[in-house]
Amino acid sequence: MILSKSVAPTVPDYADTSLRKRVLRRIKNRPTTRGAIVLLGILLLLALFAPFIAPQNPHDLASLSVMDNRLEPGSQGMTGITYWLGTDAQGRDMLSAILYGLRTSLLVGLTSTAGALAIGVLAGLVAAQFGGAVDAAIMRIVDFMLGFPSILIALVLLASIGRGVDKVIIAIILVQWAQYARLMRAAALVERRKEYIEAAVNFGLPTRHIMLKHLLPNSIGSVLVISTISIASAITLEATLSFLGVGVPVTQPSLGLLIANGFEFLLSGEYWIAAFPGIALVLLIMSLNLVGERLRRSFNVRG
Amino acid sequence: MRNPIIYAFVAGTCLLSAPAWAQSLKIALSSEPTAIDPHYHDLSPNNALAMHIFDSLTKQDEKQKVLPSLATSWENDGKNRWTFKLRQGVTFSNGQPFTADDVVFSFCRTLKNETAIAGSFADITGNFTAVEAPDSHTIVITTKAPDPVLPNFLSGVAILSASTLPHGKLTFDVANNCGVTGKWPVVGDFNDGKLAIGTGPYKFKSYTKGTSIELERNDKHWGPAEPWANVTFVPVPNAGPRLAGLLAGDYDVIENPAARDVSRIKDDKRFGYVITPSTRVIYFQLDVEREPSPFVKTENGKNPLKDPRVRKAMSLAIDRDAIIKRIMDGAAEPAYQFLPTGMFGTLPNPPKISYDPAAAKKLLAEAGYPNGFQVTLATTNDRYINDSQITQAVAQYLTQVGIRADVDAMARAIYFPRRSKKEFSVAIGGWGSTSGEASSFLKQWPATPDEAKTIGGSNYGGYLDPEFDKLIRTAIVTLDDAKRSELLQQAGTKVIEGGAFIPLHFESSVWAYKSNLTYLGRADQFTMAMQVKPAK
Numbered sequence: 001m002i003l004s005k006s007v008a009p010t011v012p013d014y015a016d017t018s019l020r021k022r023v024l025r026r027i028k029n030r031p032t033t034r035g036a037i038v039l040l041g042i043l044l045l046l047a048l049f050a051p052f053i054a055p056q057n058p059h060d061l062a063s064l065s066v067m068d069n070r071l072e073p074g075s076q077g078m079t080g081i082t083y084w085l086g087t088d089a090q091g092r093d094m095l096s097a098i099l100y101g102l103r104t105s106l107l108v109g110l111t112s113t114a115g116a117l118a119i120g121v122l123a124g125l126v127a128a129q130f131g132g133a134v135d136a137a138i139m140r141i142v143d144f145m146l147g148f149p150s151i152l153i154a155l156v157l158l159a160s161i162g163r164g165v166d167k168v169i170i171a172i173i174l175v176q177w178a179q180y181a182r183l184m185r186a187a188a189l190v191e192r193r194k195e196y197i198e199a200a201v202n203f204g205l206p207t208r209h210i211m212l213k214h215l216l217p218n219s220i221g222s223v224l225v226i227s228t229i230s231i232a233s234a235i236t237l238e239a240t241l242s243f244l245g246v247g248v249p250v251t252q253p254s255l256g257l258l259i260a261n262g263f264e265f266l267l268s269g270e271y272w273i274a275a276f277p278g279i280a281l282v283l284l285i286m287s288l289n290l291v292g293e294r295l296r297r298s299f300n301v302r303g
Numbered sequence: 304m305r306n307p308i309i310y311a312f313v314a315g316t317c318l319l320s321a322p323a324w325a326q327s328l329k330i331a332l333s334s335e336p337t338a339i340d341p342h343y344h345d346l347s348p349n350n351a352l353a354m355h356i357f358d359s360l361t362k363q364d365e366k367q368k369v370l371p372s373l374a375t376s377w378e379n380d381g382k383n384r385w386t387f388k389l390r391q392g393v394t395f396s397n398g399q400p401f402t403a404d405d406v407v408f409s410f411c412r413t414l415k416n417e418t419a420i421a422g423s424f425a426d427i428t429g430n431f432t433a434v435e436a437p438d439s440h441t442i443v444i445t446t447k448a449p450d451p452v453l454p455n456f457l458s459g460v461a462i463l464s465a466s467t468l469p470h471g472k473l474t475f476d477v478a479n480n481c482g483v484t485g486k487w488p489v490v491g492d493f494n495d496g497k498l499a500i501g502t503g504p505y506k507f508k509s510y511t512k513g514t515s516i517e518l519e520r521n522d523k524h525w526g527p528a529e530p531w532a533n534v535t536f537v538p539v540p541n542a543g544p545r546l547a548g549l550l551a552g553d554y555d556v557i558e559n560p561a562a563r564d565v566s567r568i569k570d571d572k573r574f575g576y577v578i579t580p581s582t583r584v585i586y587f588q589l590d591v592e593r594e595p596s597p598f599v600k601t602e603n604g605k606n607p608l609k610d611p612r613v614r615k616a617m618s619l620a621i622d623r624d625a626i627i628k629r630i631m632d633g634a635a636e637p638a639y640q641f642l643p644t645g646m647f648g649t650l651p652n653p654p655k656i657s658y659d660p661a662a663a664k665k666l667l668a669e670a671g672y673p674n675g676f677q678v679t680l681a682t683t684n685d686r687y688i689n690d691s692q693i694t695q696a697v698a699q700y701l702t703q704v705g706i707r708a709d710v711d712a713m714a715r716a717i718y719f720p721r722r723s724k725k726e727f728s729v730a731i732g733g734w735g736s737t738s739g740e741a742s743s744f745l746k747q748w749p750a751t752p753d754e755a756k757t758i759g760g761s762n763y764g765g766y767l768d769p770e771f772d773k774l775i776r777t778a779i780v781t782l783d784d785a786k787r788s789e790l791l792q793q794a795g796t797k798v799i800e801g802g803a804f805i806p807l808h809f810e811s812s813v814w815a816y817k818s819n820l821t822y823l824g825r826a827d828q829f830t831m832a833m834q835v836k837p838a839k
Contacts, residue, residue: 060702061695061698061699061702061707061708062703064699065699066625066629066630066696066699066700067625067629069629070629089630090692090695090699091629091699159717162711162713163711163712163713245684245712245714249709249710249712250684250691250695250710250712251698251710263541263543264542264543264561265563267543267547267564268543268561268563268564268567
């Protein structure tokens with residue numbers, strides 16, 4: 001939508017439509033991509049309606065019973081509830097825990113990506129627009145952030161600020177914004193050299209107007225496409241952090257924490273505690289990656 | 304004289320057709336010692352390791368009974384003087400003879416130990432007013448107040464060799480450096496083995512943090528020779544891989560396989576196991592002092608934990624048997640006091656705390672909290688057996704009677720400093736009695752701190768009961784065993800009634816091993832190569 005409005009001076013409308021058609025055609029022609037989209041849709045719906053679908057609220061300790069812990073899939077609990085995917089060490093229904101875990105994973109993935117995107121895009125835009133010392137300062141911070149493995153930064157951060165969904169989101173935003181800043185800066189620099197921007201500058205339009213109305217809409221496309229793949233990496237990062245014991249609170253397990261909890265029971269033959277959340281996580285990451293990758297290729301973005 | 308022994312040994316080895324590895328032993332630990340320095344931190348894994356390389360004046364057997372070690376006998380003058388007769392003919396692994404000087408040197412070092420954690424062992428030697436050596440094999444210790452369990456405590460104080468530091472005449476004159484002219488060693492100085500010189504059954508060989516600790520048999524040891532020429536300790540914190548390593552033949556002995564996995568080796572002829580009840584009690588410590596408390600939220604803004612009825616309700620709300628059955632897989636005993644029944648100074652029949660959620664709700668209503676309140680339980684997730692799972696289960700039980708409980712689980716490296724800064728309202732704790740007496744817990748946790756800080760060091764919840772304080776302070780300086788036992792029982796009863804500590808269970812330790820070995824489990828949970836013998 002934004003594209004058609006401001007791209008108008010340089011890119012004619014028909015190019016836009018044909019691109020869109022091209023993308024749609026490619027997606028239609030690829031059964032894997034279609035499958036991934038359907039799967040992602042299902043997972044999103046399951047996560048969204050988890051409280052209505054789940055047989056148990058796994059975050060409400062009063063509804064759990066330790067006496068029902070580590071039951072095999074299909075077992076019947078003391079209260080008559082059937083645990084189709086078994087229970088974990090706290091007597092949590094695995095099915096419910098996975099549905100709620102999906103919710104946490106997606107919540108963390110989407111909000112942290114959105115947050116990182118907002119900060120990164122703004123930083124990249126400012127760097128590209130003002131150049132010079134501002135650019136250098138921002139890009140050195142970005143280099144610094146990208147110089148460390150993201151898991152290390154997140155671990156140190158969470159070890160100092162403690163557990164919690166909100167804190168995990170903050171940590172992921174802090175480790176991910178830098179890559180968006182770099183991408184955005186590169187895209188905006190290319191755009192800045194184009195004639196319509198020069199024209200806008202010569203017209204004496206205010207810098208803010210140029211940045212937000214011209215530069216931003218025309219350079220954000222590639223960053224947005226890359227961000228779809230980054231949702232998957234944000235979710236992976238959350239799962240890793242929770243697996244390592246610094247992520248979400250133990251009473252509100254995400255998929256990563258559920259896998260960590262189940263890990264120690266694998267050798268005891270109680271595979272379901274780790275295996276089912278593992279499968280859910282793989283499906284979620286895989287569908288997000290497939291969709292994101294397809295989008296990236298269709299728009300011919302390099303990230 | 305040596306040759307026949309070697310021949311006999313070789314012949315014996317051939318007859319038994321023992322495989323080549325029979326001489327070396329590999330043990331997988333769940334919790335790695337944090338140092339080779341035996342005075343660094345009074346922590347079970349550290350103490351267990353220290354006992355391979357070093358001896359103390361006394362030692363404790365697997366049931367924590369005190370036995371002679373470097374001291375052959377000891378007596379008390381009925382007040383605060385203890386005389387220890389030292390063993391003759393003992394040499395350190397560097398060939399130096401063991402004398403009273405080494406004892407004075409070692410006691411001084413615990414008081415001149417810059418890198419020690421939380422004054423480890425100085426809480427024992429800090430009570431000494433004088434340590435004298437009338438002759439080379441006698442030590443006379445004078446304590447500030449009578450200390451009836453000094454021989455028990457001395458079993459933990461490792462004796463170093465004075466020959467490792469330049470010194471003049473050694474005296475227990477701490478203010479004047481005890482006669483030592485060199486620089487007192489710090490924790491790191493022990494890791495390359497130069498200072499790890501002891502009289503123990505094994506010698507230090509190498510130490511790689513996080514990877515392995517290697518020991519070899521000390522042929523100069525005064526006691527019977529150990530059957531193992533080489534011993535390797537490997538830290539494997541995760542229970543799964545630890546057991547997998549045993550099953551695959553990588554380890555000869557492992558400590559604490561998950562109790563639920565014992566069934567896997569139960570019917571396997573290749574392996575054996577032993578489950579030993581320990582003296583380690585697991586409990587929750589409540590903040591009964593502050594108003595309001597940081598992790599408690601109530602409608603009236605007060606700290607409900609100050610009300611004994613609320614504390615009792617919390618204790619009644621917890622189903623200890625269910626936790627032991629479902630979380631501990633049976634490898635624990637329910638705790639109704641703070642040291643297992645039968646140990647010195649414990650109650651023979653502590654009142655059983657039965658699971659009674661109805662009574663708990665009633666008590667809460669009486670205390671003015673019919674709708675309960677909110678609380679966060681703080682717990683480690685890498686210290687005690689199933690610690691985080693236990694706390695979550697307790698949170699479930701509290702929530703079921705209306706106390707909406709949340710769990711904050713963290714690594715011990717974060718937890719312990721935060722707890723000592725009193726940052727929690729309800730905190731998990733675990734305590735094994737090093738002396739084997741009830742006084743160990745009572746003087747450390749519920750007692751009001753004294754000036755010298757030798758008691759009440761862990762009273763983070765601000766528990767205050769003057770009657771109890773009087774009892775415990777009298778008990779720990781009473782030499783008469785019958786009287787002391789009586790006083791400790793009375794003091795223990797007060798703490799149980801006070802309810803500021805909610806006992807859950809006593810941990811049982813499990814060791815699994817190859818079936819060509821035997822293992823004698825210890826109540827103090829120490830994993831030691833000396834407990835492993837070839838099966839006959």
